[in-house]
Amino acid sequence: MSFAFIEAEKASLPISRMCQTLGVSQSGFFAWRERPACQRQRQDMVYLAHIRTAFALSNGTYGSPRMHRDLIDDGHRIGRHRTVRLMRENGLVARQKRRFKRTTDSQHVWPVAPNLIA
Structure with a gap:
């Protein structure tokens, strides 16, 4: 976690000062940067x-339950909580359906038209 922060902020602050402040070694940071992504990270990207x-x-309407079901239907083996985590970490939030706005006013003062058919 500290290394990711240092990587994100390296443009604004010196790496040596951030490593010293966070209590990590510079060699550890540079080794972390060169290390390949693990299997889980690669699978998360897929x-x-x-x-x-x-x-x-x-169109942004699928939440995590429906997204999980969609991934399972496509043949992916992914857990429900992993789907939730990936969506949350990447800011993918489903849009909420809006309530239907009633436009008919049945409590008006005008007379009701007579039933000419019956």
């Missing part, structure tokens, strides 16, 4: 690409 595609196709 799932995230599918989630973003499905989210865009749904």
